[in-house]
Amino acid sequence: MTNGIEHTVLQLAVLVGSLRAQSFSRKIAKALAARAPDSMRCRFIEIGNLPLYNEDLDGDDPPAAWSAFRRAMRECDAALFVTPEYNRSIPGCLKNALDVGSRPPGKSVFKGLPAGVVSVSPSKIGAFGSNQALRQTFVFLDMPVMQQPEAYIGNVAELLDDKGAVTNADTAAFLEDFMASLETWIRTVHPGGSSFDAFMKQREKIAEDYVNGDASSLKAIVTRAGPATFFSPRGDHLEGAEAVAGRYERDAASFHKGGNTDLEVLQASSSGDLAFWSGLQHAKARIGKNGETTEMTLRVTEVFRLEDGAFKLVHRHADPVH
Numbered sequence: 001m002t003n004g005i006e007h008t009v010l011q012l013a014v015l016v017g018s019l020r021a022q023s024f025s026r027k028i029a030k031a032l033a034a035r036a037p038d039s040m041r042c043r044f045i046e047i048g049n050l051p052l053y054n055e056d057l058d059g060d061d062p063p064a065a066w067s068a069f070r071r072a073m074r075e076c077d078a079a080l081f082v083t084p085e086y087n088r089s090i091p092g093c094l095k096n097a098l099d100v101g102s103r104p105p106g107k108s109v110f111k112g113l114p115a116g117v118v119s120v121s122p123s124k125i126g127a128f129g130s131n132q133a134l135r136q137t138f139v140f141l142d143m144p145v146m147q148q149p150e151a152y153i154g155n156v157a158e159l160l161d162d163k164g165a166v167t168n169a170d171t172a173a174f175l176e177d178f179m180a181s182l183e184t185w186i187r188t189v190h191p192g193g194s195s196f197d198a199f200m201k202q203r204e205k206i207a208e209d210y211v212n213g214d215a216s217s218l219k220a221i222v223t224r225a226g227p228a229t230f231f232s233p234r235g236d237h238l239e240g241a242e243a244v245a246g247r248y249e250r251d252a253a254s255f256h257k258g259g260n261t262d263l264e265v266l267q268a269s270s271s272g273d274l275a276f277w278s279g280l281q282h283a284k285a286r287i288g289k290n291g292e293t294t295e296m297t298l299r300v301t302e303v304f305r306l307e308d309g310a311f312k313l314v315h316r317h318a319d320p321v322h
Protein backbone atom coordinates (compact mmCIF):
# COMPACT_ATOMS: atom_id res chain seq x y z
CA MET A 1 0.00 0.00 0.00
CA THR A 2 1.33 3.42 -0.88
CA ASN A 3 0.27 5.62 1.96
CA GLY A 4 1.42 8.65 3.82
CA ILE A 5 0.07 7.69 7.23
CA GLU A 6 2.70 5.29 8.56
CA HIS A 7 4.73 6.26 11.65
CA THR A 8 2.02 8.66 12.76
CA VAL A 9 2.35 10.45 16.06
CA LEU A 10 0.60 8.36 18.71
CA GLN A 11 -2.08 10.12 20.73
CA LEU A 12 -1.69 9.02 24.34
CA ALA A 13 -4.52 9.76 26.77
CA VAL A 14 -3.18 10.48 30.26
CA LEU A 15 -5.64 9.83 33.09
CA VAL A 16 -4.66 10.88 36.60
CA GLY A 17 -6.40 9.16 39.51
CA SER A 18 -6.20 12.14 41.87
CA LEU A 19 -8.20 15.37 41.86
CA ARG A 20 -6.24 17.44 44.36
CA ALA A 21 -4.28 20.44 43.12
CA GLN A 22 -0.93 19.39 44.60
CA SER A 23 -1.29 15.74 43.60
CA PHE A 24 1.98 13.80 43.50
CA SER A 25 0.44 11.56 40.85
CA ARG A 26 -0.21 14.52 38.55
CA LYS A 27 3.35 15.74 39.07
CA ILE A 28 4.66 12.31 38.10
CA ALA A 29 2.24 12.23 35.12
CA LYS A 30 3.63 15.58 33.96
CA ALA A 31 7.18 14.32 34.43
CA LEU A 32 6.31 11.28 32.30
CA ALA A 33 4.67 13.42 29.59
CA ALA A 34 7.76 15.66 29.49
CA ARG A 35 9.87 12.57 28.79
CA ALA A 36 7.61 11.10 26.07
CA PRO A 37 9.32 10.37 22.75
CA ASP A 38 8.66 12.95 20.00
CA SER A 39 6.46 10.45 18.20
CA MET A 40 3.97 10.35 21.08
CA ARG A 41 1.64 13.22 22.03
CA CYS A 42 0.30 13.19 25.60
CA ARG A 43 -3.21 14.48 26.13
CA PHE A 44 -4.38 14.90 29.73
CA ILE A 45 -8.05 13.93 29.88
CA GLU A 46 -9.74 15.23 33.00
CA ILE A 47 -12.03 12.95 34.98
CA GLY A 48 -12.99 15.12 37.96
CA ASN A 49 -16.11 16.58 36.36
CA LEU A 50 -17.69 13.25 35.37
CA PRO A 51 -21.00 12.69 37.18
CA LEU A 52 -21.05 9.36 39.04
CA TYR A 53 -22.08 6.64 36.65
CA ASN A 54 -25.82 5.97 36.74
CA GLU A 55 -27.32 3.71 34.08
CA ASP A 56 -30.62 5.60 34.26
CA LEU A 57 -28.92 8.68 32.77
CA ASP A 58 -27.25 6.77 29.95
CA GLY A 59 -29.96 6.97 27.29
CA ASP A 60 -30.16 9.09 24.14
CA ASP A 61 -29.09 12.19 26.00
CA PRO A 62 -26.34 11.24 28.48
CA PRO A 63 -24.59 13.93 30.60
CA ALA A 64 -22.50 16.19 28.36
CA ALA A 65 -19.36 15.50 30.43
CA TRP A 66 -19.70 11.74 29.77
CA SER A 67 -20.08 12.30 26.02
CA ALA A 68 -17.09 14.67 25.92
CA PHE A 69 -14.97 12.17 27.85
CA ARG A 70 -15.97 9.27 25.58
CA ARG A 71 -15.25 11.38 22.48
CA ALA A 72 -11.83 12.44 23.77
CA MET A 73 -10.90 8.85 24.62
CA ARG A 74 -11.92 7.66 21.15
CA GLU A 75 -9.51 10.15 19.63
CA CYS A 76 -6.57 8.48 21.41
CA ASP A 77 -4.54 5.45 20.38
CA ALA A 78 -3.59 4.34 23.90
CA ALA A 79 -3.91 5.40 27.54
CA LEU A 80 -1.51 5.97 30.42
CA PHE A 81 -2.96 5.73 33.93
CA VAL A 82 -1.07 7.47 36.72
CA THR A 83 -2.74 6.87 40.03
CA PRO A 84 -2.42 6.89 43.79
CA GLU A 85 -3.83 4.15 45.97
CA TYR A 86 -6.90 4.68 48.13
CA ASN A 87 -7.45 1.98 50.74
CA ARG A 88 -5.38 -0.52 48.77
CA SER A 89 -7.36 0.01 45.56
CA ILE A 90 -7.91 2.66 42.89
CA PRO A 91 -9.53 5.99 43.83
CA GLY A 92 -13.25 6.27 43.14
CA CYS A 93 -12.82 9.04 40.53
CA LEU A 94 -10.71 6.75 38.38
CA LYS A 95 -13.05 3.79 38.74
CA ASN A 96 -15.92 6.09 37.82
CA ALA A 97 -14.09 7.20 34.65
CA LEU A 98 -13.55 3.55 33.71
CA ASP A 99 -17.23 2.82 34.32
CA VAL A 100 -18.38 5.83 32.27
CA GLY A 101 -16.10 4.95 29.35
CA SER A 102 -17.09 1.29 29.42
CA ARG A 103 -20.76 1.97 28.67
CA PRO A 104 -23.23 1.67 26.94
CA PRO A 105 -22.67 -2.06 26.35
CA GLY A 106 -20.84 -2.70 23.09
CA LYS A 107 -19.64 0.92 22.88
CA SER A 108 -16.79 0.85 25.38
CA VAL A 109 -14.06 3.34 24.57
CA PHE A 110 -11.58 1.09 26.33
CA LYS A 111 -12.04 -2.15 24.40
CA GLY A 112 -8.70 -3.07 22.82
CA LEU A 113 -7.07 0.19 23.95
CA PRO A 114 -3.41 -0.39 24.90
CA ALA A 115 -2.62 0.88 28.39
CA GLY A 116 0.27 1.65 30.70
CA VAL A 117 0.06 1.93 34.50
CA VAL A 118 2.14 3.98 36.93
CA SER A 119 1.18 3.94 40.59
CA VAL A 120 2.37 6.60 43.01
CA SER A 121 2.52 6.87 46.79
CA PRO A 122 4.33 8.76 49.52
CA SER A 123 4.68 5.40 51.27
CA LYS A 124 7.23 2.70 50.58
CA ILE A 125 5.25 0.13 48.67
CA GLY A 126 4.45 2.43 45.75
CA ALA A 127 0.69 1.85 45.65
CA PHE A 128 1.15 -1.73 44.54
CA GLY A 129 -2.48 -2.48 45.44
CA SER A 130 -3.97 0.15 43.14
CA ASN A 131 -1.61 -0.80 40.32
CA GLN A 132 -2.82 -4.39 40.47
CA ALA A 133 -6.48 -3.46 41.01
CA LEU A 134 -6.41 -1.39 37.84
CA ARG A 135 -4.99 -4.30 35.89
CA GLN A 136 -7.80 -6.49 37.20
CA THR A 137 -10.40 -4.11 35.72
CA PHE A 138 -8.50 -4.08 32.41
CA VAL A 139 -9.17 -7.81 32.09
CA PHE A 140 -12.91 -7.24 31.92
CA LEU A 141 -12.51 -4.12 29.75
CA ASP A 142 -10.43 -6.21 27.30
CA MET A 143 -7.50 -3.80 27.40
CA PRO A 144 -4.00 -4.98 26.64
CA VAL A 145 -1.62 -3.55 29.28
CA MET A 146 2.16 -3.26 29.20
CA GLN A 147 3.60 -5.76 31.67
CA GLN A 148 7.23 -4.61 31.88
CA PRO A 149 8.65 -2.41 33.13
CA GLU A 150 6.24 -2.16 36.07
CA ALA A 151 6.16 1.27 37.71
CA TYR A 152 5.56 1.60 41.46
CA ILE A 153 6.74 5.08 42.44
CA GLY A 154 7.16 4.88 46.26
CA ASN A 155 8.43 7.57 48.66
CA VAL A 156 7.34 10.06 46.03
CA ALA A 157 7.65 13.13 48.27
CA GLU A 158 11.41 12.56 48.39
CA LEU A 159 11.75 12.41 44.60
CA LEU A 160 10.26 15.82 43.70
CA ASP A 161 11.13 19.44 44.46
CA ASP A 162 8.61 22.16 45.40
CA LYS A 163 7.77 22.81 41.76
CA GLY A 164 7.16 19.15 41.01
CA ALA A 165 10.41 18.56 39.11
CA VAL A 166 11.99 15.13 39.58
CA THR A 167 15.18 15.61 41.57
CA ASN A 168 16.26 11.98 41.74
CA ALA A 169 18.36 11.10 38.68
CA ASP A 170 17.56 7.37 38.82
CA THR A 171 13.83 8.11 38.90
CA ALA A 172 14.13 10.58 36.01
CA ALA A 173 15.97 7.96 33.94
CA PHE A 174 13.41 5.32 34.87
CA LEU A 175 10.49 7.57 33.81
CA GLU A 176 12.15 8.23 30.46
CA ASP A 177 12.80 4.54 29.94
CA PHE A 178 9.20 3.75 30.88
CA MET A 179 7.83 6.11 28.20
CA ALA A 180 10.17 4.73 25.54
CA SER A 181 9.11 1.18 26.44
CA LEU A 182 5.46 2.19 26.38
CA GLU A 183 5.79 3.64 22.89
CA THR A 184 7.54 0.53 21.56
CA TRP A 185 4.95 -1.70 23.16
CA ILE A 186 1.96 0.33 21.84
CA ARG A 187 3.36 0.15 18.31
CA THR A 188 3.69 -3.63 18.72
CA VAL A 189 0.04 -3.87 19.67
CA HIS A 190 -0.98 -1.45 16.86
CA PRO A 191 1.80 -2.00 14.32
CA GLY A 192 0.67 0.74 11.93
CA GLY A 193 0.56 3.44 14.58
CA SER A 194 -3.02 4.45 15.20
CA SER A 195 -5.82 1.89 15.05
CA PHE A 196 -6.98 3.36 11.73
CA ASP A 197 -3.48 2.91 10.25
CA ALA A 198 -3.64 -0.75 11.26
CA PHE A 199 -7.14 -1.01 9.84
CA MET A 200 -6.01 0.43 6.49
CA LYS A 201 -3.42 -2.33 6.16
CA GLN A 202 -6.24 -4.81 6.66
CA ARG A 203 -8.37 -2.87 4.12
CA GLU A 204 -5.91 -3.52 1.33
CA LYS A 205 -5.90 -7.26 2.06
CA ILE A 206 -9.71 -7.18 1.98
CA ALA A 207 -9.65 -5.41 -1.42
CA GLU A 208 -7.33 -8.15 -2.68
CA ASP A 209 -9.75 -10.86 -1.51
CA TYR A 210 -12.57 -9.01 -3.27
CA VAL A 211 -10.91 -8.88 -6.69
CA ASN A 212 -10.36 -12.62 -6.30
CA GLY A 213 -14.08 -13.23 -5.95
CA ASP A 214 -14.13 -13.54 -2.15
CA ALA A 215 -16.44 -11.01 -0.48
CA SER A 216 -16.36 -12.60 3.01
CA SER A 217 -13.66 -10.35 4.50
CA LEU A 218 -15.35 -7.26 3.05
CA LYS A 219 -18.64 -8.43 4.51
CA ALA A 220 -17.04 -8.32 7.97
CA ILE A 221 -16.24 -4.59 7.66
CA VAL A 222 -19.41 -3.41 5.91
CA THR A 223 -21.90 -1.65 8.18
CA ARG A 224 -25.07 -3.56 8.94
CA ALA A 225 -26.72 -0.61 10.64
CA GLY A 226 -27.71 2.93 9.84
CA PRO A 227 -27.01 4.93 6.73
CA ALA A 228 -24.79 3.45 4.02
CA THR A 229 -24.10 4.57 0.45
CA PHE A 230 -22.29 3.16 -2.57
CA PHE A 231 -21.59 5.15 -5.74
CA SER A 232 -20.46 2.42 -8.10
CA PRO A 233 -17.99 2.63 -11.01
CA ARG A 234 -20.94 1.91 -13.32
CA GLY A 235 -22.40 5.31 -12.47
CA ASP A 236 -25.34 4.15 -10.36
CA HIS A 237 -25.73 4.50 -6.61
CA LEU A 238 -27.41 2.65 -3.74
CA GLU A 239 -28.55 3.64 -0.27
CA GLY A 240 -29.15 1.59 2.87
CA ALA A 241 -26.97 -0.89 4.73
CA GLU A 242 -28.71 -4.02 3.46
CA ALA A 243 -28.85 -2.93 -0.19
CA VAL A 244 -25.19 -1.89 -0.20
CA ALA A 245 -23.97 -5.08 1.53
CA GLY A 246 -25.96 -7.22 -0.93
CA ARG A 247 -24.52 -5.36 -3.91
CA TYR A 248 -20.90 -5.81 -2.73
CA GLU A 249 -21.54 -9.52 -2.41
CA ARG A 250 -23.06 -9.82 -5.90
CA ASP A 251 -20.33 -7.73 -7.53
CA ALA A 252 -17.56 -9.82 -5.97
CA ALA A 253 -19.05 -12.91 -7.61
CA SER A 254 -18.09 -11.52 -11.04
CA PHE A 255 -14.36 -11.77 -10.22
CA HIS A 256 -12.24 -14.92 -10.67
CA LYS A 257 -9.18 -15.97 -8.71
CA GLY A 258 -5.86 -14.57 -9.92
CA GLY A 259 -6.47 -10.83 -9.49
CA ASN A 260 -4.51 -8.32 -7.48
CA THR A 261 -4.99 -4.77 -6.31
CA ASP A 262 -3.09 -1.91 -4.73
CA LEU A 263 -4.48 1.08 -2.83
CA GLU A 264 -2.67 4.34 -3.50
CA VAL A 265 -3.78 6.36 -0.50
CA LEU A 266 -3.46 10.09 -1.14
CA GLN A 267 -5.24 11.21 2.03
CA ALA A 268 -6.36 9.36 5.13
CA SER A 269 -7.41 10.50 8.54
CA SER A 270 -9.50 9.53 11.53
CA SER A 271 -11.11 11.57 14.24
CA GLY A 272 -13.47 10.31 16.90
CA ASP A 273 -15.97 7.89 15.37
CA LEU A 274 -15.18 8.70 11.74
CA ALA A 275 -12.34 7.92 9.35
CA PHE A 276 -11.75 8.16 5.62
CA TRP A 277 -9.27 7.50 2.87
CA SER A 278 -9.20 8.90 -0.61
CA GLY A 279 -6.98 7.97 -3.52
CA LEU A 280 -6.62 5.48 -6.34
CA GLN A 281 -7.26 1.77 -6.48
CA HIS A 282 -5.21 -0.02 -9.14
CA ALA A 283 -6.41 -3.51 -9.97
CA LYS A 284 -5.70 -6.37 -12.32
CA ALA A 285 -8.82 -8.48 -12.19
CA ARG A 286 -10.17 -11.50 -14.02
CA ILE A 287 -13.78 -10.70 -14.87
CA GLY A 288 -16.65 -12.21 -16.82
CA LYS A 289 -17.38 -15.70 -18.13
CA ASN A 290 -13.92 -16.25 -19.61
CA GLY A 291 -12.05 -14.61 -16.77
CA GLU A 292 -10.04 -12.34 -19.01
CA THR A 293 -7.59 -10.10 -17.20
CA THR A 294 -8.65 -6.47 -17.14
CA GLU A 295 -6.56 -3.64 -15.76
CA MET A 296 -8.38 -0.79 -14.12
CA THR A 297 -7.77 2.24 -11.96
CA LEU A 298 -10.54 3.68 -9.82
CA ARG A 299 -10.74 7.01 -8.03
CA VAL A 300 -11.95 5.99 -4.58
CA THR A 301 -13.24 7.65 -1.43
CA GLU A 302 -14.28 5.48 1.50
CA VAL A 303 -15.75 6.58 4.82
CA PHE A 304 -15.75 4.42 7.96
CA ARG A 305 -17.63 4.71 11.23
CA LEU A 306 -16.63 3.08 14.53
CA GLU A 307 -19.32 0.58 15.48
CA ASP A 308 -18.76 -1.44 18.67
CA GLY A 309 -15.10 -0.43 18.57
CA ALA A 310 -14.51 -1.58 14.96
CA PHE A 311 -14.30 0.48 11.76
CA LYS A 312 -17.21 -0.24 9.40
CA LEU A 313 -17.48 0.88 5.78
CA VAL A 314 -20.42 3.29 5.49
CA HIS A 315 -19.66 4.97 2.17
CA ARG A 316 -17.73 4.08 -0.97
CA HIS A 317 -17.49 6.18 -4.10
CA ALA A 318 -15.51 4.62 -6.95
CA ASP A 319 -15.20 6.08 -10.46
CA PRO A 320 -13.12 4.65 -13.28
CA VAL A 321 -10.17 6.76 -14.41
CA HIS A 322 -10.45 7.01 -18.19
Ligand SMILES: Cc1cc2nc3c(=O)[nH]c(=O)nc-3n(C[C@H](O)[C@H](O)[C@H](O)COP(=O)(O)O)c2cc1C
Pocket (backbone or CB within 6 Å): 018, 019, 020, 022, 023, 024, 025, 026, 083, 084, 085, 086, 087, 088, 089, 120, 121, 122, 123, 126, 127
Ligand atom coordinates in the same frame (compact mmCIF):
# COMPACT_ATOMS: atom_id res chain seq x y z
C1 LIG B 1 -9.00 8.01 51.12
C2 LIG B 1 -7.51 7.76 51.09
C3 LIG B 1 -7.04 6.49 51.19
C4 LIG B 1 -5.67 6.24 51.11
N1 LIG B 1 -5.20 4.96 51.12
C5 LIG B 1 -3.90 4.73 50.83
C6 LIG B 1 -3.44 3.41 50.59
O1 LIG B 1 -4.17 2.45 50.62
N2 LIG B 1 -2.14 3.24 50.27
C7 LIG B 1 -1.26 4.29 50.17
O2 LIG B 1 -0.10 4.09 49.85
N3 LIG B 1 -1.68 5.55 50.42
C8 LIG B 1 -2.96 5.79 50.73
N4 LIG B 1 -3.41 7.07 50.95
C9 LIG B 1 -2.43 8.17 50.92
C10 LIG B 1 -2.14 8.64 49.53
O3 LIG B 1 -1.16 7.82 48.97
C11 LIG B 1 -1.66 10.08 49.55
O4 LIG B 1 -2.68 10.91 50.06
C12 LIG B 1 -1.26 10.55 48.17
O5 LIG B 1 -0.62 11.79 48.27
C13 LIG B 1 -2.46 10.65 47.25
O6 LIG B 1 -2.03 10.83 45.92
P1 LIG B 1 -1.94 12.25 45.23
O7 LIG B 1 -0.77 12.98 45.89
O8 LIG B 1 -1.68 11.98 43.81
O9 LIG B 1 -3.22 12.98 45.49
C14 LIG B 1 -4.77 7.32 51.01
C15 LIG B 1 -5.28 8.63 50.95
C16 LIG B 1 -6.63 8.85 50.98
C17 LIG B 1 -7.14 10.27 50.85
